[in-house]
Amino acid sequence: MNLEEVYITFLNESRELLEAMEAALLGMEGAPDDPDLVNAVFRAAHTIKGSSGVFGFDAVEAFTHHVESVLDRVRNGELSVTDDLIAVMLACRDHMGDLVEAAVAGADTDATVQATGRGLVEQLVNWLGQGAAEPVPPTPDDRSATASDSAVANSCWHISIRFNPDVLQAGLDPLALLRFLGRTGELVHVEPVLDTLPPLDAMDPEVCYTGLEIALRSDVDRSAIEDAFEFFRDDATLHILPPRAPMDEYLALIDALPEEEMRIGEILVRTGALTAAELDVALGRQQQTPAPLREPIGQMLGEAGTVPTEVVQAAADKQQRAREASRQSIRVDADKLDSLINLVGELVIAGATTSLLAQRRGDEELLESNSVMTRLVEEIRDSALRLRMVQIADTFNRFQRVVRDVSRDLGKAVRLEISGGETELDKTVVEKIGDPLMHLVRNAMDHGLEDTAGRATAGKPEQGTVRLNAYHDSGSIVIEVSDDGRGLNTDRILAKAREKGLVTANQQLTPQEIARLIFEPGFSTAEQVTNISGRGVGMDVVKRNIEALRGTVDVESSPGEGTTFSIRLPLTLAIIDGFLVGVGESSYVIPLDMVIECIEVTDEERAEHVDAHYINLRGEVLPFLRLHDLFDESAAGHGRENIVVVQYAGQKAGLVVDALLGEFQTVIKPLGKVFRNLRGVSGATILGSGEVAVILDVPQLIQTASAQAGTRAAA
Amino acid sequence: MSGTRNTETLALDGELTIFRAAELKTLLAGLSPRSALELNLEGVAEVDTAGLQLLEAARRAAAAAGAPFRLRTASPALIDAIRLMGLHELLLAVAAKEERA
Numbered sequence: 001m002n003l004e005e006v007y008i009t010f011l012n013e014s015r016e017l018l019e020a021m022e023a024a025l026l027g028m029e030g031a032p033d034d035p036d037l038v039n040a041v042f043r044a045a046h047t048i049k050g051s052s053g054v055f056g057f058d059a060v061e062a063f064t065h066h067v068e069s070v071l072d073r074v075r076n077g078e079l080s081v082t083d084d085l086i087a088v089m090l091a092c093r094d095h096m097g098d099l100v101e102a103a104v105a106g107a108d109t110d111a112t113v114q115a116t117g118r119g120l121v122e123q124l125v126n127w128l129g130q131g132a133a134e135p136v137p138p139t140p141d142d143r144s145a146t147a148s149d150s151a152v153a154n155s156c157w158h159i160s161i162r163f164n165p166d167v168l169q170a171g172l173d174p175l176a177l178l179r180f181l182g183r184t185g186e187l188v189h190v191e192p193v194l195d196t197l198p199p200l201d202a203m204d205p206e207v208c209y210t211g212l213e214i215a216l217r218s219d220v221d222r223s224a225i226e227d228a229f230e231f232f233r234d235d236a237t238l239h240i241l242p243p244r245a246p247m248d249e250y251l252a253l254i255d256a257l258p259e260e261e262m263r264i265g266e267i268l269v270r271t272g273a274l275t276a277a278e279l280d281v282a283l284g285r286q287q288q289t290p291a292p293l294r295e296p297i298g299q300m301l302g303e304a305g306t307v308p309t310e311v312v313q314a315a316a317d318k319q320q321r322a323r324e325a326s327r328q329s330i331r332v333d334a335d336k337l338d339s340l341i342n343l344v345g346e347l348v349i350a351g352a353t354t355s356l357l358a359q360r361r362g363d364e365e366l367l368e369s370n371s372v373m374t375r376l377v378e379e380i381r382d383s384a385l386r387l388r389m390v391q392i393a394d395t396f397n398r399f400q401r402v403v404r405d406v407s408r409d410l411g412k413a414v415r416l417e418i419s420g421g422e423t424e425l426d427k428t429v430v431e432k433i434g435d436p437l438m439h440l441v442r443n444a445m446d447h448g449l450e451d452t453a454g455r456a457t458a459g460k461p462e463q464g465t466v467r468l469n470a471y472h473d474s475g476s477i478v479i480e481v482s483d484d485g486r487g488l489n490t491d492r493i494l495a496k497a498r499e500k501g502l503v504t505a506n507q508q509l510t511p512q513e514i515a516r517l518i519f520e521p522g523f524s525t526a527e528q529v530t531n532i533s534g535r536g537v538g539m540d541v542v543k544r545n546i547e548a549l550r551g552t553v554d555v556e557s558s559p560g561e562g563t564t565f566s567i568r569l570p571l572t573l574a575i576i577d578g579f580l581v582g583v584g585e586s587s588y589v590i591p592l593d594m595v596i597e598c599i600e601v602t603d604e605e606r607a608e609h610v611d612a613h614y615i616n617l618r619g620e621v622l623p624f625l626r627l628h629d630l631f632d633e634s635a636a637g638h639g640r641e642n643i644v645v646v647q648y649a650g651q652k653a654g655l656v657v658d659a660l661l662g663e664f665q666t667v668i669k670p671l672g673k674v675f676r677n678l679r680g681v682s683g684a685t686i687l688g689s690g691e692v693a694v695i696l697d698v699p700q701l702i703q704t705a706s707a708q709a710g711t712r713a714a715a
Numbered sequence: 716m717s718g719t720r721n722t723e724t725l726a727l728d729g730e731l732t733i734f735r736a737a738e739l740k741t742l743l744a745g746l747s748p749r750s751a752l753e754l755n756l757e758g759v760a761e762v763d764t765a766g767l768q769l770l771e772a773a774r775r776a777a778a779a780a781g782a783p784f785r786l787r788t789a790s791p792a793l794i795d796a797i798r799l800m801g802l803h804e805l806l807l808a809v810a811a812k813e814e815r816a
Contacts, residue, residue, distance in 0.1 A: 168733050168763075168764060168765050169733070173763045173764050174764045174800075175762075175763055175764045175767070175796055175799065175800060176763075178799050178800065179799065182799070187799070189801070190799065190800060190801035191801050192771075192800050192801050192802055194768070194771060197768060197771065197772055197775070198772075199772070199775070199776060199779070200740070200743060200744050200769075200772040200773055200775070200776040201744045201776075203740065203768070203769075203772050205733075205736035205737050205739065205740040205765060205768070205769055206733055206736050206737065206765060208764060208765075208768075209768055210764055210767075210768060210800075
């Protein structure tokens with residue numbers, strides 16, 4: 001792992017910790033006395049402080065230290081959780097996020113961010129001043145500013161390093177390390193620790209027996225010193241104590257080193273790290289603490305801010321391990337996953353070719369073995385696709401904060417209800433659905449919900465509710481954003497649409513059709529543009545974004561009761577189960593999830609319906625389309641026609657085809673730009689024979705069929 | 716003083732590094748521990764931790780046997796390395812005057 005990768009790990013971990021911190025803070029609003037939540041917030045801050053210290057991200061470490069101090073007092077019951085405190089902590093959390101991103105990017109934070117930081121620190125310091133009057137205990141991070149009584153007088157860095165026996169064989173030379181360190185500052189004292197050096201005749205001349213205790217006078221920061229040890233990261237145990245470190249750090253060091261306590265003490269005195277008097281105090285204190293009560297060394301080191309082992313790498317690893325222990329998972333590069341899915345796609349196509357050949361030869365055994373392989377390929381396909389599936393919960397939970405902030409801005413009391421968070425969908429889709437959802441949620445709060453007075457008049461509870469819900473429905477995932485507000489004002493929408501020329505004055509529309517007008521480009525009823533949702537981005541953009549994901553969006557509203565937006569998205573963007581049909585000379589694929597049944601059409605029936613655009617399906621009016629006519633296929637002569645009944649979002653239609661060719665695993669290949677405006681087609685795929693088949697856009701076809709049947713019926 | 720003690724003199728040059736460590740160890744360990752040891756190291760061009768460890772081990776072996784140990788000559792590179800590593804006893808062995816009254 002190189003340094004860059006370690007940084008990326010740090011960044012990802014930090015982001016997750018910050019999310020956990022935010023979730024816990026929001027939870028505290030409802031349960032201010034829950035110690036678990038306070039601890040969760042504290043832990044997140046503490047871990048970020050610790051790892052940023054290890055990485056030498058001083059700005060992050062310094063700021064987070066203040067946050068941690070306040071949280072510590074909350075944890076100890078010295079400060080109570082108030083709305084103000086939570087608000088400041090949320091702001092701090094955001095600032096930490098900014099600092100972390102900047103630190104990893106190696107950039108300086110801009111003036112605004114710095115000003116925010118200063119403001120926050122001021123507020124935090126105020127909080128520290130409250131409550132119990134005892135002074136804030138000095139911490140390692142403040143040591144340069146406030147040298148406390150317990151800090152040692154030594155003004156040099158103290159570096160203690162024990163090499164692994166095989167470093168010399170690995171081509172690493174501690175002597176070279178010293179030369180390098182000598183360039184970062186003045187090597188005031190170097191004390192070799194050769195306690196393990198065996199007698200001459202017993203020694204292995206290629207093993208490293210040398211340890212070093214170093215006093216370094218230097219103005220550089222911790223990270224610059226750590227850089228010197230980069231090559232030894234995996235090959236040595238390293239402790240770095242800053243100038244005027246607290247005595248506790250030396251205690252921990254003495255504890256951690258393999259040599260005898262007194263021996264180390266002598267060395268420390270000799271290097272000038274401790275004075276003899278300080279050593280006496282230190283060792284005296286060491287013995288006062290009864291052994292069982294001593295903190296584990298690791299913890300002491302962690303708290304003291306030293307670097308326990310193998311510096312950067314270890315810290316990153318450890319943090320990751322701790323997390324993985326709680327949730328068994330591994331990180332996989334998204335690119336690797338994509339290439340796996342691509343390969344599986346190719347495998348599906350190759351499998352189809354083999355199937356076809358086996359069928360043509362009529363080789364029973366080959367067919368048999370091929371069917372087993374096909375089943376396995378299907379399973380691999382499903383598993384591979386599932387790897388890309390993530391729960392939508394994380395996306396949903398992010399809105400807690402949005403709802404909280406927006407409700408404060410608007411002065412409305414709003415509660416966010418989340419359900420169906422465990423519903424899984426493709427990661428690509430999850431990433432792209434955030435913006436449309438954000439728009440819908442903000443919109444629901446701003447326009448959907450009445451203000452507090454309005455709700456009281458309407459006899460509703462003062463607190464409005466916004467709901468996020470997700471569930472699976474026949475090969476799609478449905479995400480709903482609903483509110484219990486005033487509902488859409490259909491009169492106003494209609495008036496506006498007429499004014500904008502979207503509908504003619506005498507056009508009769510159902511309430512549902514009127515509601516859908518809000519998705520038309522350039523439509524916005526907001527009488528006043530607010531900074532919440534009226535940013536010039538209309539519902540048409542939401543609709544376009546969702547359609548880009550092969551999804552649809554619909555709205556339902558009942559006056560006075562609320563509005564529900566339903567987003568319907570395909571589960572995956574890569575491979576589907578298809579139903580292959582023949583029309584004329586060509587083959588077409590219908591997504592199998594949308595196929596309900598197939599009906600045979602007899603010649604008599606055909607004669608009966610020759611001009612109609614709907615049939616009677618067990619007493620139901622079923623509009624249908626002849627794919628023949630639609631795609632201008634040459635007539636296939638006689639033979640029976642079949643109707644494939646398809647359904648999408650509660651609407652049905654029939655598609656008239658010549659032949660039913662059965663199920664087919666379909667790898668979706670996008671169509672080129674030329675075909676972008678083609679209606680009724682959503683993509684293409686390659687058949688086992690190598691021919692290209694078009695994938696039908698069923699939602700579009702259903703709409704066309706309904707529209708045709710409607711105009712016929714009206715005519 | 717004790718005129719009975721033999722003095723072994725050894726000259727090493729070139730690299731005093733891990734690449735020759737095994738060979739050097741055999742050489743040093745093969746010397747009689749009771750003899751006074753004088754090393755001529757003015758030809759040492761390069762030294763590393765392995766080399767320094769060997770010198771320190773040889774010095775300790777001599778000290779344990781009560782035999783004098785002296786670096787009669789040492790190249791600047793070697794002296795630098797000894798200083799850098801803080802091996803004070805070796806440094807003293809460089810400075811030590813011939814043990815003759």
